[in-house]
């Protein structure tokens with residue numbers, strides 16, 4: 001219960017969703033504004049993004065099975081809207097890498113593909129939200145949280161989620177995508193070596209996803225996540241179906257769930273996702289018309 005109280009304090013000091021909204025609508029964190037001082041147009045674009053984030057008060061959740069691309073699309077949207085992308089999987093991996101007191105316990109759980117306890121995950125998320133609050137962050141896109149109905153209920157008690165995007169992809173593709181995932185050990189960027197090319201069958205459409213290959217200087221530094229082995233991925237998918245799928249029902253009942261079937265890789269899926277979210281990517285439009 002102590003962890004829940006910490007989340008309550010960190011997410012909505014005063015308890016009410018309105019207080020959380022007021023706090024979330026202050027300035028952005030410094031890391032969200034890297035180019036703002038460098039060029040006048042970058043500063044103007046940054047101001048426009050801030051206004052958009054403040055007006056829309058983005059408090060979104062991304063749901064979806066392991067490997068579906070929650071991180072990819074949530075981080076693109078977070079850059080577009082100027083709100084932080086908070087992935088609880090990243091918080092867990094940071095904790096693991098820190099070799100702190102929790103890391104041995106966490107490694108055992110994560111490497112088997114199991115869920116970390118609600119108490120631990122809420123504690124990590126509370127600390128992340130508190131840090132963001134101190135830096136004046138506005139809004140958020142949550143990825144990987146909530147993963148149980150209990151977590152969804154706790155989140156509901158402290159803040160007003162306005163939309164939940166549920167990304168969907170067929171299971172055989174999910175496994176291949178997880179097995180193809182790589183991270184550059186130096187720059188931390190994510191890549192995918194899998195080339196998905198599945199024929200349409202049994203009423204399912206064909207699907208093509210080009211690999212997301214690293215540049216030459218990352219190639220020799222690629223790392224595979226310890227929990228991306230076939231056995232662990234299949235276990236994570238089973239756990240997702242048991243523990244996390246009910247979260248979809250929780251938000252469907254509230255009328256907040258936006259279902260999105262990924263039609264292919266980033267070039268097909270990103271414009272369609274923007275379209276259903278009623279957003280435009282000015283940078284991509286500039287590139288397309290250049």
Ligand SMILES: Nc1ncnc2c1ncn2[C@@H]1O[C@H](COP(=O)(O)OP(=O)(O)O)[C@@H](O)[C@H]1O
Nearest residue numbers: 066067088089092110114115116121144145147
């Ligand atoms: N909300 C959460 N509740 C419990 N465990 C979590 C949560 N978020 C992340 N984890 C732990 O971190 C691991 C990695 O999470 P993540 O990177 O989101 O993986 P995935 O690729 O399965 O979506 C999970 O398998 C789980 O052990």
